[in-house]
Each structure stands twice: as C-alpha cells, then as structure tokens.
Amino acid sequence: MLTYIIRRIFIMIPTLIAISVISFIIIELPPGDFLTAYTAELSMSGEAIDQVELESLKKRFGLDEPLYMRYLLWAWNFLHGDFGHSFEWNKPVRDLIGERLAMSVTISTCTLLFTWLVSVPIGIYSAVRQYSWVDHFLTFIGFIGLATPNFLFALVLLWVSYAYLGMNVGGLFSPEYSEAPWDLAKVLDLLKHLWIPVVIVGTAHTAKFIRIIRGNLLDELKKPYVTTARAKGLPETRLILKYPVRVAINPLVSTIGWTLPELISGIAITAVVLNLPTTGPLLLRALMSQDMQLAGTFIMFLSALTVLGTLISDILLAWVDPRIRYEAREVK
Amino acid sequence: MATILAVENLRVHFFLDQGLVRAVDGVSFTLEEGKTLGIVGESGSGKSVIGQSILRIVPPPGQIVEGNILFQHQENGATTQIDLAQLDPWGKKARSIRGREIAMIFQEPMNSFSPVHTVGNQIIEALRLHQDVSAAEARNRGIEMLGRVGIPQPELRIDAYPYELSGGMRQRAMIAMALVCNPRILIADEPTTALDVTIQAQILELLRSLQEEFRMAILFISHNLGVIAEISHEVMVVYFGRVMERATVSEIFKAPLHPYTKALLESVPGIDTPVRTHLATIEGTLPDPHMYIRGCPFFGRCGECEGNTVCRDEPYELTWVAEDHYVACPRICVPM
Ligand SMILES: Nc1ncnc2c1ncn2[C@@H]1O[C@H](COP(=O)(O)OP(=O)(O)O)[C@@H](O)[C@H]1O
Ligand SMILES: [Mg+2]
Numbered sequence: 001m002l003t004y005i006i007r008r009i010f011i012m013i014p015t016l017i018a019i020s021v022i023s024f025i026i027i028e029l030p031p032g033d034f035l036t037a038y039t040a041e042l043s044m045s046g047e048a049i050d051q052v053e054l055e056s057l058k059k060r061f062g063l064d065e066p067l068y069m070r071y072l073l074w075a076w077n078f079l080h081g082d083f084g085h086s087f088e089w090n091k092p093v094r095d096l097i098g099e100r101l102a103m104s105v106t107i108s109t110c111t112l113l114f115t116w117l118v119s120v121p122i123g124i125y126s127a128v129r130q131y132s133w134v135d136h137f138l139t140f141i142g143f144i145g146l147a148t149p150n151f152l153f154a155l156v157l158l159w160v161s162y163a164y165l166g167m168n169v170g171g172l173f174s175p176e177y178s179e180a181p182w183d184l185a186k187v188l189d190l191l192k193h194l195w196i197p198v199v200i201v202g203t204a205h206t207a208k209f210i211r212i213i214r215g216n217l218l219d220e221l222k223k224p225y226v227t228t229a230r231a232k233g234l235p236e237t238r239l240i241l242k243y244p245v246r247v248a249i250n251p252l253v254s255t256i257g258w259t260l261p262e263l264i265s266g267i268a269i270t271a272v273v274l275n276l277p278t279t280g281p282l283l284l285r286a287l288m289s290q291d292m293q294l295a296g297t298f299i300m301f302l303s304a305l306t307v308l309g310t311l312i313s314d315i316l317l318a319w320v321d322p323r324i325r326y327e328a329r330e331v332k
Numbered sequence: 333m334a335t336i337l338a339v340e341n342l343r344v345h346f347f348l349d350q351g352l353v354r355a356v357d358g359v360s361f362t363l364e365e366g367k368t369l370g371i372v373g374e375s376g377s378g379k380s381v382i383g384q385s386i387l388r389i390v391p392p393p394g395q396i397v398e399g400n401i402l403f404q405h406q407e408n409g410a411t412t413q414i415d416l417a418q419l420d421p422w423g424k425k426a427r428s429i430r431g432r433e434i435a436m437i438f439q440e441p442m443n444s445f446s447p448v449h450t451v452g453n454q455i456i457e458a459l460r461l462h463q464d465v466s467a468a469e470a471r472n473r474g475i476e477m478l479g480r481v482g483i484p485q486p487e488l489r490i491d492a493y494p495y496e497l498s499g500g501m502r503q504r505a506m507i508a509m510a511l512v513c514n515p516r517i518l519i520a521d522e523p524t525t526a527l528d529v530t531i532q533a534q535i536l537e538l539l540r541s542l543q544e545e546f547r548m549a550i551l552f553i554s555h556n557l558g559v560i561a562e563i564s565h566e567v568m569v570v571y572f573g574r575v576m577e578r579a580t581v582s583e584i585f586k587a588p589l590h591p592y593t594k595a596l597l598e599s600v601p602g603i604d605t606p607v608r609t610h611l612a613t614i615e616g617t618l619p620d621p622h623m624y625i626r627g628c629p630f631f632g633r634c635g636e637c638e639g640n641t642v643c644r645d646e647p648y649e650l651t652w653v654a655e656d657h658y659v660a661c662p663r664i665c666v667p668m
Contacts, residue, residue, distance in 0.1 A: 224443040228506075230389045232458045233431035236422055243446045250448070322448055322493045 001318065001325060008314055012307055019303040020078070024071050027084075027296035035063060038087045057085070078300070084293035088286070093297045097279065101301060103172060104278040107197050108263040112256065114202040115209055122206075123213025124245055130218060142207035153200050154273040161196075170275045172197075178277075200270050201263060212255075213248060220244035250321045257310030264302055334404070336516060336549050337363040337386070342399035342417070344381050344390055344573075351622040355381040355394065357573035360650070363517065368543065368550040370564030370581070372557050372596065376618050378573040379553045383519040386551070387430050388421035405429065406516070432462040435510035439522035441502035445494035451478075451502075452490030455509045462513045477508040480545075482538060500531035507538065511546060518543075519551045524559055536562050558600040561585060566656070569593045572619060572629035575650050579657040589659040591636040628662055637663050 062073040083093040126135045161167045177189045221244050229239045268280025279298055286295040318324045344356035356378045363369050371379050384390045386401055401416035419426040438444045445454055455474040478486035481504040494502055524532040543550055554560050560567055567584040569577045577590040588594050595614045616633035627644045637643040646662035653659050
C-alpha cells in the first residue's frame with residue numbers, strides 16, 4: 001500500500017510540470033509582455049512611470065531573458081511562494097488569492113460532504129425500493145435539481161430569502177465580520193452563510209450521485225454474493241448495507257478527483273451571483289482584464305488541486321477496495 | 333430412515349410484466365436424513381427455484397402460490413414440524429433456519445463471495461449470526477472448517493480475499509461457510525458446473541465425505557446426470573417446472589422410463605467430453621416459459637410419442653409405476 005502511494009506521488013510530478021508549463025504559456029499569451037501593457041495603462045491614465053520600479057520588475061520576472069529562462073524563473077519563484085504581481089490590483093498575487101483559495105476549497109469540501117450525505121441514503125433507498133412511488137418522487141426531484149442552472153437557483157434563493165425571510169444571504173460573512181480577525185463568532189457566521197452555496201452547487205451533484213448510486217446498487221443487488229448472504233440468514237438491511245452498498249459505493253470514491261474541479265467551476269458562477277469571496281469571480285475578472293500573473297497562478301493552483309484530488313481518490317479507492325490493492329501489488 | 337423435508341405440490345410463479353411464468357408447477361418429493369436427492373434437468377427447468385423456495389429466498393416477483401414445505405425443525409433439543417411455505421420469508425423464524433439448519437451453496441464460485449470482504453469475514457459472520465460465540469472462538473472455528481474442507485494453510489487463507497483463491501479453493505471455502513453451523517440440509521445448486529473436470533471430481537468426493545461426517549441430507553442440483561450419478565441416492569428429473577420421473581439412482585440408470593430421462597442419459601458427457609458442451613444432443617428447446625401446457629411439456633420434442641395426442645391432452649400427473657419409481661409419461665401411465 002505504501003509503495004503504491006509513493007508511486008502515485010511520483011507519477012504526479014510530470015503532470016504538475018506539464019500543468020505549470022501550460023499555466024506559464026497562458027501567462028505569456030497576451031501579445032507583448034505585461035510590463036508594456038502596464039506602462040501603457042499607466043501613461044493612459046496619466047500617472048507617472050517610476051523607471052526604478054519598472055527596472056526592478058523587469059529584473060524580477062527576467063523579461064530580458066529567453067522564454068525558457070523566464071519559465072524557470074517563474075517556476076522557481078512559484079515554488080518559493082512568490083506567485084508574481086497583479087498589475088490590476090497592484091498587489092502581490094499571493095496576498096490576493098490566499099483566503100479566496102481557502103474559501104473555495106472549504107465550499108467545495110462542504111459541498112462534497114453534503115452531496116454524499118444526501119445522495120447515499122437516497123440512492124440506496126431508491127434502488128432497494130425500485131419503482132415505488134418514493135423512488136419515482138425522488139427521481140423526479142432529482143431531475144429537477146439536475147436541470148436547474150445553479151445561477152438561477154441562486155437568484156431564486158436570494159430573492160426568496162430576501163423577500164420572505166428578510167435575510168440577506170449573499171456573501172460568506174455578515175458585514176460586521178468580513179474584515180474581522182478569525183474567531184469563533186466569525187466561524188459561526190461563516191457557517192450561517194455557507195449552507196446556501198453548498199446547497200446550490202450541491203443539488204445538481206446530489207441528483208447525479210443519486211442516479212449513479214441507484215444504478216450501481218441495482219446491478220450489485222443482482223449479484224450472486226447477495227443471494228449467498230441472504231442464504232446465510234442475514235437480516236435484509238444489514239445485508240444490503242454490508243455487501244452491495246459497499247461494492248456500489250466504491251466507484252464513487254474515484255469520482256472525488258474530478259468532482260473537486262467541477263465543483264470549483266460550478267461555484268464560480270454561483271459565486272458571482274451570490275457575491276462570494278472565492279476564487280471564481282476573481283479569476284473571471286483577471287481573465288477579462290488580462291491580469292495574467294493572477295490568472296495563471298489561479299489556473300496553476302486549481303489544476304494542482306485536481307491532481308491532488310485524483311491522488312486522494314486513488315488512495316481512498318485502494319483503501320476501500322482490496323481488488324485495487326491487489327492489482328497494485330501485481331504491477332509492482 | 334427419517335424424512336427431514338417433505339415438499340408437497342409446490343407451485344412457484346413469477347408474476348412478470350410479460351406474463352405469468354410457472355417456474356415450479358406442482359412438485360412433490362421427500363428428502364431423507366443423511367441421503368442425497370439429485371435434481372436434474374436442462375437449464376431453465378426450475379431447479380434453482382425449487383432450492384430457493386425451500387430457503388424462502390425466491391427473488392421477487394416470484395412467489396410460492398401453493399404447496400407445503402414440511403421441515404423437521406429442531407430447536408432446543410425438540411423437533412417440531414413446520415411448514416416453511418407458510419413462514420414470512422423475511423421474518424426471524426425463516427432467517428434462523430436459513431444458514432443454521434438449511435444451508436446452500438451456489439454455482440458461481442467467483443461471484444458468490446463478496447469481492448471486498450475476506451473469506452474469513454464472511455464465514456465468521458455466518459457462524460456468529462446463529463451461534464453465541466466470541467470473535468476469537470468463531471475465527472478458530474472458521475480456520476478449523478477451512479482445514480476440514482481441504483484448504484491448505486487455513487490459518488493464512490482465512491484472511492484471503494476471494495480473488496486470491498483458485499476456483500476450486502473458492503468452492504471449498506463456500507462449502508466451509510455453508511457447513512460452519514452444522515446444518516442438517518445442504519442445498520447444492522450446480523456447485524461443480526463452473527469447475528473443470530478434475531476439480532469437479534474432488535468437490536464431489538469432498539461433499540460425499542462431509543455428508544458422512546456431518547450426517548446431513550443433500551439436495552444436489554445439476555443439469556448433468558453424470559455428476560448426479562456420482563453423488564445421489566435418489567434422482568428427480570424435472571422439466572418445465574414439473575417432475576418427469578423420480579427413482580433411485582440405479583433405477584434411473586438401469587431402467588429409465590420417461591423419454592426425457594432417456595434423452596438426458598444419452599447426452600451425459602463422457603470422460604473426455606469438454607465441460608459445457610452438455611446436452612447439445614437433445615433436439616429442440618424448452619417451451620416458452622410463459623406458456624401453459626396442460627399435457628406433457630416434452631410433447632413435440634419427444635421421439636417416442638410420435639404425435640400421440642394422449643400425450644398432449646392428458647393432464648400432467650406423476651404416477652407410481654414400481655417401488656420408489658414414479659413417472660409422468662401418459663404413454664406409459666394412461667391405459668389405452
Ligand atoms: N428472478 C427471476 N425472474 C424472473 N423469472 C425467473 C427468475 N428466476 C427464475 N425465473 C424463471 O423460472 C424458470 C426456472 O428458472 P431456474 O429455476 O433458474 O432454472 P434452472 O435452475 O433449472 O436452470 C425459468 O423459466 C426462469 O425464466
Ligand atoms: Mg439454476
């Protein structure tokens with residue numbers, strides 16, 4: 001198992017390098033270097049151009065060096081926590097993304113938990129009571145959840161809570177907490193706001209997961225090992241939870257890898273509507289204003305998260321499914 | 333010799349969207365203590381459903397619609413007769429009999445164990461479900477049982493996953509799991525069908541010796557009369573959910589009466605016939621399972637009745653012809 005994990009981590013390295021190259025290319029994509037754009041913008045707005053600052057920036061990003069040197073410099077700085085400079089905000093990228101990235105990951109993780117907590121029991125129930133009216137009803141609700149665009153759902157929720165409950169549920173914090181230092185009260189305030197994006201982004205996924213669990217479980221329920229367990233005299237509920245559910249859920253574990261980035265991009269639009277301090281709106285804005293160092297850093301981080309998610313789900317899968325462990329041993 | 337199980341006029345119907353399937357249609361037989369009854373017939377003739385009915389695990393939309401399954405139930409030293417057909421299949425009583433007094437093994441040695449649990453986990457579960465033993469004690473009993481069914485190094489194999497065992501070993505483990513509670517009836521549904529010939533012979537030999545050791549009755553289901561001959565004392569030939577002929581094993585082989593039995597005998601694979609090429613020799617196929625056939629279901633495929641309308645029209649009935657010999661062939665049974 002340990003060798004399997006180590007091998008998987010080594011496989012990650014070339015992937016991460018490839019991602020970094022792509023991120024760097026994206027940074028370099030706009031014609032001219034960003035300093036040119038920056039000076040142009042400054043002179044247009046009539047501000048004075050500080051030649052010393054310009055020179056130091058030039059040096060810092062190696063703008064006079066050849067492309068590959070620039071890449072190496074960028075990567076080197078990146079590894080040391082220097083993600084470059086946002087010219088739009090005139091701030092180091094690092095200061096801009098830290099908390100937002102944390103918020104995105106928090107929302108995604110909570111959404112994933114929500115998705116599992118809701119979809120697993122419902123999926124099991126729908127499969128075991130296939131074609132019962134409850135199954136039909138849940139399927140119907142599920143399809144509505146699947147078909148409703150997140151932003152629409154967000155708008156409706158905003159409106160309903162504002163018009164009928166008198167609550168303003170946008171953002172992740174109440175105004176009095178948004179700049180406050182972290183303490184228990186702020187965490188509680190966060191939790192009060194967090195459920196809205198979680199529910200909005202989670203419903204579509206929940207609906208999808210219910211379908212997957214239901215389908216997998218229906219297949220597993222027909223397998224001979226279920227009959228064997230039944231022939232032992234096991235009570236039905238215990239039997240279903242111990243055997244077919246266990247097998248049916250395994251493949252879902254491997255979806256964590258690709259649900260994470262999907263959730264993050266799903267949050268982007270919801271975040272714009274709900275005015276959430278997450279990565280999505282900032283990335284969108286950075287891309288529109290060609291603030292490439294900021295955008296590239298985001299892309300790098302989000303892709304790295306995906307790779308990390310895949311690693312986590314592979315390890316989880318090997319942990320829950322002995323057949324995978326076995327194959328992993330064989331390959332070695 | 334005592335009867336441990338008496339099945340009387342059992343009918344099991346599947347209520348499908350496409351229509352009614354009479355999977356088992358009026359089957360009667362008895363099972364004697366310590367003996368083996370072989371059930372033989374082509375695939376789809378209702379053998380498995382008979383086994384499932386006894387355990388009360390017929391999958392929906394299947395239902396026992398008629399008949400009795402009288403079982404000599406032992407509890408706390410007292411023997412009472414109960415009708416399994418009347419039990420709530422998910423109730424406590426039925427579950428306490430399943431796995432404890434009546435156990436079952438299946439054809440698929442690969443898929444009959446959960447792939448994500450160890451063999452030991454599944455065997456120990458069976459034991460602890462019915463007996464009040466500690467985890468350590470149950471594990472020891474599991475290891476002992478694996479040893480008894482001829483699995484080498486049982487103390488290691490108990491922690492193996494099913495895919496780490498060969499097909500033959502898996503079927504041995506399955507037998508160990510079935511016998512761990514010392515059942516009085518073992519239903520073996522094609523336990524050797526998926527195995528190659530040498531392993532098949534070993535498993536049959538194992539079942540025979542275990543039967544002597546544990547003194548259990550076996551209901552042995554197979555489509556292969558050759559396998560049935562190896563292990564059974566009595567044979568019941570089923571076709572289209574009905575019993576065509578029932579006799580001792582020597583009668584069936586020496587003096588078969590029903591044309592279907594004879595056809596099965598002719599199709600018994602020889603020593604060197606590859607597995608799974610069985611029964612290709614009976615011409616024609618089983619009737620559509622949705623059909624209701626009043627007379628002999630073998631009519632039309634039978635080479636002996638030559639279009640004799642008695643065979644088609646005379647209602648099905650299993651008739652006594654000699655001691656321990658019953659047959660359902662109108663041409664033989666109906667005076668003409
Ligand atoms: N789960 C089921 N659903 C619908 N029909 C079934 C089911 N199980 C068995 N049957 C029907 O019952 C009949 C007998 O099946 P089975 O007992 O499995 O045959 P055998 O074991 O002799 O091959 C078949 O015609 C089959 O179509
Ligand atoms: Mg069968």
